[in-house]
Amino acid sequence: xxxxxAWRNIWRNKMRSLVIILSVxxxxxxxxxxLAIYKGMMRDRIRIVIEQEVGDLxxxxxxxxxxxxxxxxxxxxxxxxxxxxxxxxVKAFATRTIVQGMLSTTTGSAGxxxxxxxxxxxxxxxxLRKKIKEGRALEANKNNDVLIGHKLAKKMxxxxxxxxxxxxxxxxxxxxxxxxxxxxxYESDNAPLDEKNVYVQKKGLNEMLGLHDEQFHELVILLKxxxxxxxxxxxxxxxxxxxxxxxxxxxxxxxxxxxxxVDAMSYIIIGIILFALSFGIVNTMLMAILxxxxxxxxxxxxxMNKFRMFSLVLLETSFLTFVGVPIGLFISWILCSYLExxxxxxxxxxxxxxxxxxxxxxxxxxxxxxxxGVIIFFVLITALLSCIYPAIKALQLKPVEALRK
Numbered sequence: 001x002x003x004x005x006a007w008r009n010i011w012r013n014k015m016r017s018l019v020i021i022l023s024v025x026x027x028x029x030x031x032x033x034x035l036a037i038y039k040g041m042m043r044d045r046i047r048i049v050i051e052q053e054v055g056d057l058x059x060x061x062x063x064x065x066x067x068x069x070x071x072x073x074x075x076x077x078x079x080x081x082x083x084x085x086x087x088x089x090v091k092a093f094a095t096r097t098i099v100q101g102m103l104s105t106t107t108g109s110a111g112x113x114x115x116x117x118x119x120x121x122x123x124x125x126x127x128l129r130k131k132i133k134e135g136r137a138l139e140a141n142k143n144n145d146v147l148i149g150h151k152l153a154k155k156m157x158x159x160x161x162x163x164x165x166x167x168x169x170x171x172x173x174x175x176x177x178x179x180x181x182x183x184x185x186y187e188s189d190n191a192p193l194d195e196k197n198v199y200v201q202k203k204g205l206n207e208m209l210g211l212h213d214e215q216f217h218e219l220v221i222l223l224k225x226x227x228x229x230x231x232x233x234x235x236x237x238x239x240x241x242x243x244x245x246x247x248x249x250x251x252x253x254x255x256x257x258x259x260x261x262v263d264a265m266s267y268i269i270i271g272i273i274l275f276a277l278s279f280g281i282v283n284t285m286l287m288a289i290l291x292x293x294x295x296x297x298x299x300x301x302x303x304m305n306k307f308r309m310f311s312l313v314l315l316e317t318s319f320l321t322f323v324g325v326p327i328g329l330f331i332s333w334i335l336c337s338y339l340e341x342x343x344x345x346x347x348x349x350x351x352x353x354x355x356x357x358x359x360x361x362x363x364x365x366x367x368x369x370x371x372x373g374v375i376i377f378f379v380l381i382t383a384l385l386s387c388i389y390p391a392i393k394a395l396q397l398k399p400v401e402a403l404r405k
Contacts, residue, residue, distance in 0.1 A: 016284060017320055019280075019284050020280075020281060020284050020317070020320040020321075020324065021320050021323050021324040021327065022324070023277055023280040023281060023284070023324070024277070024281075024320065024321050024323075024324025024325060024328060024379060024383055025324040025325075025327040025328035025331065026277075026328065027273060027274060027276075027277035027328070027379055027382070028324070028325055028328030028329060028332065028375060028376065028379050029328045029331055029332045029335070030270075030273045031270045031273055031274070031375045031378070031379065032328070032329070032332035032336070032367070032368065032372070032375055033332060033335065033336070033365065034266050034269050034270055034273070035266055035270070035368040035371055035375065036332070036336045036339075036365035036366055036367055036368055037344070037363060037365045038262055038263065038266040038368075039365070039366040039368050040339075040340070040363050040364045040365040040366045041262070041359060041363055042258075042259050042262060042263075043364075043366060044359065044360055044363065044364065045255060045258065045259075045359055046248075046255065046259075048188075048189050048190065048359075048360065049248055049252050049255050050222070050226070050248050051126075051127060051222070052126050052127050052131070052188055052189070052190075053126065053188075053190060053193060053252065054220070054248050054251045054252050055093075055094075055125050055126075055220035055221055055222050055248065056221055056222055056223040056226065056229055056232075056247065056248055057220075057221040057223070057229070057232065057233055057236065057245060057246065057247055057248070058218055058219065058220055058221070058245075058246050058248075058251050059074065059080070059218070059219040059221070059236065059240060059243045059244065059245055059246075060072075060074070060217065060218055060219075060243065060244050060246070061073060061074055061217070061243065061244070062242075062243070062244045064217055064218075064244075065244075068098065068099070068100050069171065070097075070098075070099050070168075070169070070170055070171045070209050070211075070217070071170075071171030071172075072217070073211060073215045073216065073217055074215065074216055074217065074218075074219065074243065075215065077095070077214040077215055077216060078214060080219065080240060080243075081093075081095070081219075083239055083240075084219065084221065084236075087232070087235070087236075089223050089224055089225075089228045089231070089232045089235075090221055090222070090223060090224070090232075091222045091223055091224045092121075092124035092125050092221075092222045093121070093124075093125065093219060093220060093221045093222065094117065094118065094121035094122045094124065094125045094126075094219075094220050095117075095118065095121065095202070095216035095218070095219055095220075096115050096116065096117055096122075096202070096216060096217060096218040096219075096220065097115070097116030097117075097202050097205050097206055097209065097211065097215075097216050097217055097218075098113060098114070098115055098116070098217045098218055099113075099114050099116075099168045099169075099205070099209065099217075100112075100113055100114070100168065101113075101114050101166050101167055101168030101169075102166070102167045102168070103148075103152070103156065103164055103165070103166055103198065104164065104165045104166075104167060105156055105157075105158065105162070105163075105164050105165075107156065107157055108156060110152065110155065110156060110195075111196075112152070112166070112196060112197065112198050113196050113197050113198070114166055114168060114198055114200060114205065115197055115198065115199050115200070116199075116200055116201065116202035116203075116204070116205030116206060116216075117138070117199055117200075117201070117202050118202050119137050119138040119139075119140075119199075119201075122199070123137075124222070125220045125221075125222045126220075128147070128186065128199065131186035131187060131188050132147070132184045132185070132186045133150060133185055133186060133187045134160055134184060134185040135147075135160045135182070135183050135184030135185055136183055136184050137183075137184060138183060138184075138199065138200070138201055139183075140201065140203075142183070142201070143200070143201045143203060143204025143207075144178070144179060144180050144181060144204070145180065145181060145183035145184075145200070145201065146164070146166070146180040146181065146182055146183060146198055146199065146200050147182075147183060147184045147185070147186055147198065147199040147200075148182055148184075148185055148186075148198050149185070149186055149187065149188070149191075149193070149194025149195055149196075149197060149198070150185055150186065150187035150194055151187075151191045151192075151194045151195040152194060152195045152196075152198070153182070153185045155195065158182055158185075159182070160182055160183075160184070160185065161181060161182060162181070162182045163179060163180070163181055163182075164179075164180055164181075164182065165177055165178065165179055165180070166178050166180055166198070166200070170208070170209045170210055171209065171210065172210075176208050176209070178204075178208055180200065186199075189359060189360045202216070221236075229247055229248075230247075233245055233247050270375070270378070274378060274379065274382040277379070277382055277383070277386070278382050278383075278385065278386040279386075281317065281382075281383055281386035281387060282386050282387075282389055313387055314384065314387055314388075316387075317383055317384065317386070317387035318383075318384065320383075321379070321380060321383040321384070324383075325376055325379060325380070328379075329372070329376070332367070333367055336365050336366065336367035337367065339364065339365045340364050340365060340366055340367070341364075343362045343363060343364045344362070344363045344364075344365065345361060345362055346361050346362070346363055
């Protein structure tokens with residue numbers, strides 16, 4: 001009987017019922033979109049880290065990254081490169097000679113990381129060619145060309161063709177300096193890295209450091225599939241026991257920390273949304289009780305006990321919630337499907353602000369299918385808890401006083 005009464009009551013005032021249904025649908029939609037945007041941002045950030053910055057895997061001499069001493073090179077280079085080439089999981093790889101140094105111009109100086117690369121190799125693992133916004137790529141026969149980041153160029157007031165000096169120390173602590181000319185200016189989605197990294201020809205840098213052409217400090221590997229990360233890492237560690245094999249999570253721990261932090265923040269935002277949703281439901285149900293005070297007083301006078309009255313209010317909210325949930329879920333799925341293809345342009349928020357955290361201005365939300373159950377659960381709990389106070393107010397009605405209203 002109570003079930004039938006509750007079902008009939010929700011359709012007596014269609015506008016009030018529609019308000020609750022829309023509140024639940026919008027609450028679910030907002031929660032799903034927050035998680036979808038978060039998932040899209042984190043997927044994009046991880047993609048940038050892997051495809052444009054550090055690769056899936058990196059190999060170094062075990063002592064190299066402690067203080068970037070250029071004497072800690074990778075030997076047996078030909079054998080290592082051959083074994084890497086033969087690995088079916090490897091999509092692309094590149095060798096780098098790396099040294100920490102100082103970039104100097106007539107206007108000032110800045111600390112930089114000098115990366116000696118084979119440009120065609122490097123372009124495959126970090127998309128360096130695509131990043132070049134002004135000028136040209138490094139050419140094999142021009143050892144004094146340098147590529148610098150847009151932010152560094154802006155900071156040091158450097159333009160194409162400008163001269164600069166790179167100063168660093170070799171493995172014997174001898175101070176080395178070389179004159180370079182800006183051949184190109186690149187810009188990535190990570191401004192801090194643009195400000196730090198410069199690229200020169202590996203052959204020329206090796207000569208200045210007194211290294212053989214085959215020697216290098218870092219081997220960067222891009223895999224065909226990210227799911228192969230752990231198995232390939234274990235295999236490389238087994239094959240190259242004298243080298244340190246690191247995944248992108250180890251090389252870029254701040255990215256892993258960012259994923260955890262943003263995940264926690266997204267749930268806080270969802271909590272605020274659900275808190276606002278609860279206010280909407282409470283206010284609407286209180287209005288419903290005030291409008292039906294006389295009716296409820298009559299039902300109580302006819303013998304309806306407090307438990308049934310409480311159940312009536314609870315069931316009305318439950319029915320409306322169960323109608324609102326699939327509506328919100330369907331709309332959020334349609335919206336996520338559209339935005340995953342077309343994206344959200346956040347350029348108005350400031351390109352420099354986004355790039356300072358390593359994010360692209362285009363965000364492609366991803367429907368968070370694995371977390372839908374959690375969102376629906378919290379929406380249902382919020383809706384049901386929100387109707388408890390109105391239900392208690394209904395129980396406090398006295399039949400005689402209610403009938404007078």
